[in-house]
Amino acid sequence: MKDNRNLPLDERLKSITLEENQGGDLQIKDYIYYFLLGGLFPGLLLIWGWY
Amino acid sequence: MAGSDHHETESAHPLLPHERIWCPRDLMLVSISTSVATWCFLMGGFVGYYLNSKMGIAALTAGSMIGMLLISLAVIPAAAKYGIESVTSAKPFFGNRGWVLALILQYLSVIGWNSILLIFFAKSATRMLIVTGVIDESMSSIAIGSLSILAVITIWLLLKRGASAVKNLSAILAILIILVGIWIFFMIVKNFGFQAIITAKPLAPSGNLVWNYATGIEVGIVSLMSWWPYVGGIVRISPKTSQTTIPAMLGLGLPVALMSIIGLLSVLLIGDPDPTSWMVELGGVAYGSLALSFIAFANFGSALIGVYISCIGLRNLETFRKKSWNLTTMAALVPVGLVAVFIPELFFLRFGNFLAFLGVLFAPLVGIQIVDYFVFRKKQLNIKDLYNTNSASSYSFWKGWNPASIIALLCGFVTYFYLLNPITYESRIPYQYLTATLPTMAIGAIVYWLITRFVIIPLGWGGYTKFTSKKPEK
Numbered sequence: 223m224k225d226n227r228n229l230p231l232d233e234r235l236k237s238i239t240l241e242e243n244q245g246g247d248l249q250i251k252d253y254i255y256y257f258l259l260g261g262l263f264p265g266l267l268l269i270w271g272w273y
Numbered sequence: 274m275a276g277s278d279h280h281e282t283e284s285a286h287p288l289l290p291h292e293r294i295w296c297p298r299d300l301m302l303v304s305i306s307t308s309v310a311t312w313c314f315l316m317g318g319f320v321g322y323y324l325n326s327k328m329g330i331a332a333l334t335a336g337s338m339i340g341m342l343l344i345s346l347a348v349i350p351a352a353a354k355y356g357i358e359s360v361t362s363a364k365p366f367f368g369n370r371g372w373v374l375a376l377i378l379q380y381l382s383v384i385g386w387n388s389i390l391l392i393f394f395a396k397s398a399t400r401m402l403i404v405t406g407v408i409d410e411s412m413s414s415i416a417i418g419s420l421s422i423l424a425v426i427t428i429w430l431l432l433k434r435g436a437s438a439v440k441n442l443s444a445i446l447a448i449l450i451i452l453v454g455i456w457i458f459f460m461i462v463k464n465f466g467f468q469a470i471i472t473a474k475p476l477a478p479s480g481n482l483v484w485n486y487a488t489g490i491e492v493g494i495v496s497l498m499s500w501w502p503y504v505g506g507i508v509r510i511s512p513k514t515s516q517t518t519i520p521a522m523l524g525l526g527l528p529v530a531l532m533s534i535i536g537l538l539s540v541l542l543i544g545d546p547d548p549t550s551w552m553v554e555l556g557g558v559a560y561g562s563l564a565l566s567f568i569a570f571a572n573f574g575s576a577l578i579g580v581y582i583s584c585i586g587l588r589n590l591e592t593f594r595k596k597s598w599n600l601t602t603m604a605a606l607v608p609v610g611l612v613a614v615f616i617p618e619l620f621f622l623r624f625g626n627f628l629a630f631l632g633v634l635f636a637p638l639v640g641i642q643i644v645d646y647f648v649f650r651k652k653q654l655n656i657k658d659l660y661n662t663n664s665a666s667s668y669s670f671w672k673g674w675n676p677a678s679i680i681a682l683l684c685g686f687v688t689y690f691y692l693l694n695p696i697t698y699e700s701r702i703p704y705q706y707l708t709a710t711l712p713t714m715a716i717g718a719i720v721y722w723l724i725t726r727f728v729i730i731p732l733g734w735g736g737y738t739k740f741t742s743k744k745p746e747k
Contacts, residue, residue, distance in 0.1 A: 231286055235657045238287045238355060245293070245353045245514040247652055252518040259522040260342025264335030271331020272486065 282436040282510060283598045285588040287656060288356030293512040297520055299440050300511050303578065304524025306443035307503060309450045309532050310575040311393040311547065311568065312386070316496050316529070317536025318546020322477045323485040326470050329537045332486055334530040336493015336708075341526025343714065344500045347642040349521060352505035353514035355656055359505030360586045363638070364659050365735075366645040366721070369666045370673025374682075375638070376586055379502035382631045383583040384605070386499065388612040388620055390576040395420040395613065397549050397569035401562045404553045421613035425606050428577050432584070432602045436510055439581050446574040450528075453567040456560070457535050457548050464555050465542050473541035484705040491693070491708040493530065498635035498710065500525055506582040580605050629695030636710045637685020637717025641678050644718045649725060649737050658736065667736020675735065677724035685717030 229237070237243050282292060295303065320329045351362045363375035399416040402408045408416055431438040462470070478485050504525070508517040536546040543551050549568055553561030583605040587593045593601045612620050646652060658666040662673075670676070693700045693709035700709070730737045 229289075231660060234286055234289065235660060237289055238656050243290055244355060245512060247354060247514060248350055248518070249515045252515050255518045255522065256342055256345065259526070260338050260345070264338045267331045267335045268486075268490070271328045271335075 283585070283588070283601075284594070285358055285361055285585055286660075287361075288509055290512060293356060293510050295436075295440060295510040295512075297511070297516045299444070300507065300517060300520040301524045302447040303440060303443040303507055304520050305447040305450060305528050306571075306574040307507065307578045308500075308525045308528045308575070309447075309454070310390055310572045311397070311549075312389070312496070312575075313529050313532035314536030314539065314546045314548060316492055317533035317538075318540045319536075320489045320492050320533070321537045321540030321546065322475060323479060324475050324489045324537075326473055326538060326541055328486055329475075329489055329541075330534050332489025333493045333533050333537065334527075336490040337497055337530035337533070338493075338522070338526050339490070340494040340497025340710070341500070341522055343494075343639050343643070344497055344504055344525075345518070345521045347639040347646075348501060348504040349508050349517055350514065350652060351646055351654060353508045353511055353517050354652075355654060355659075356509045357505065357659065358509055358582070358585045359502050360589050361659055362505050363642070364668050365650060365654055366641050366675055366678045368670040368673045368675040368678075369658070369662055369668045371670070371675055371678065372589070374679075376589060378631065378634055378638070379586045380583055381627075382499060382635075383502050383579045383586075384608050385627055385631070387576045387579045387583070387605075387609045390572045390579065391421050391424050391609060391613040392417070392617045392621060394424055394569050394572040394576065395617075397565050397572065400549055400553075401565035401569065404558055404565070405562045417617065418614045421617070422610060424573060424576070425610040425613070428573075428580055429599075429602050429606055431577060432581060433599060435598065436581070439578055442574060442577060446570055449567045450571045450574075453564050453571075454532055454535065456556075456564060457552065460552065460555050461535070461538050461542065469542060470538060473538075476540060476544070481705065484700070487705045487708050488698070491704075491710060493533075494708060494710040495632045495636065495695075497526065497529065498632045498639065501635045501639060502586065503578070503582050506585045507578075576609075580609070626696050632710075633686055633689040633695055633713070634682065636689060636713040637682050640685065640714035640716075640718030641681050641721045644722050645678075645725075648722065649730075649735075655736060670729070670734045675729070677721050677729050680724060681717045681721035684720045685713045688716040689713040 282288065317329070317333060320333055324332060348359055348362055351357065352359065360372060360375045360379055364372040367374055395417040398420050399413050402416060403410055403413065431442065475485070504521065508521065511517050535548055539548050539551070540546045545551065549565055552564050556564060580602060584601045587601050587604060593604065655667050658668050663669070689695070689709050691701060692704040692712060725735070725737070729735050
């Protein structure tokens, strides 16, 4: 792989505009994990804690 | 890694695929090492004044996970997609000059946290030296000062290796932290028993159970707002956005909740949130001093990552971009060292107030960022314009500042103070039903949406027109 440490910013930005050089968007499974861990799990915990 | 030999992981530039070298396991270990420190005990200890163990565990864990969800949705999609850190991810809504507000917030917050962590580190290590008979109690203030200086120098030396130092140290610390956490839980159960844990009463409940419960949740959510500056700098080194979801939620969110339960139980059973004050008495000198050392190093590990993150933020400034990495780390460390050595007690006393204000500002910022990225930008940023400082940038708004985000931030700030005074904890309805952070975030988001939709976009500011068409420009 080409070692492009210290690549000038312009070239770096040009590279990163290509979709294959990006990390991608969140997938459906990520949103499901977020819902389970950040929504459903806390919701159930709060109900358990209250009763 | 001074001068031209530095890696891009030590700059604020977007990272390319081959530079994003942390696999999900690395990210998880770094996240655990970042999140677990004495601050968790203080969170739990505070909740122990209002809630019993069952309600406290539920409220702290739920609050932390909700807080982590919101922080993740705000920062991760842009930071992990484009390989940018938190401050850069704020340019699309603060403007290509206004982002300095995010930098100031990050710098103050992380420097403040780092100072506290180093004080905790030095205190834990000093206590360990005292209980093992290495030094006398009368030498404790000298030892705290000397250990703080030693920690600052060690962090500076370690950070010469940048992100790889963070990863390597975190791998060891995270495992030790998990083991010590299990040991402390075991000590609590062994010495007090489940029955005492279940029946222990909160120290000073308000008399309104709904209010007490909301306060427990609020402490969890608002504490997690402090992760905003950290998250971008950590996740951008991961190659894929979808590889960050579990490490963020289970590495940055859950461990805070679990370790804060130790503080909660400590207050309920012993009256002191900090287990370092009793672990030697309960665990014996050998195990106790070992656990003290691990807790000291947990604080050290969190401080190391904090300094790294604040350095990356500082590298957004032209002044630091041109200087060596070592000089940047020094700029992040000098104020921390001065506080930890010269005014540790004063800082300790006033720090809660200071942090409360910072937490209040991060809440509306999170709401603004979620609306901007998902609603207006349609998950697309103009990466070139993020680094374009002139008026031709999509993110120049009005002279480089976006009035919508500043007004929304102020509205959120006022909302928080209306609902809850973070210093006195005096509150107004509907705080006990909604907490203060969630409405603050919602108000920030709504005000931002309204101003952007009806003022900023019609004025043609912010480059939104490119992103409102059905096929957004990439």
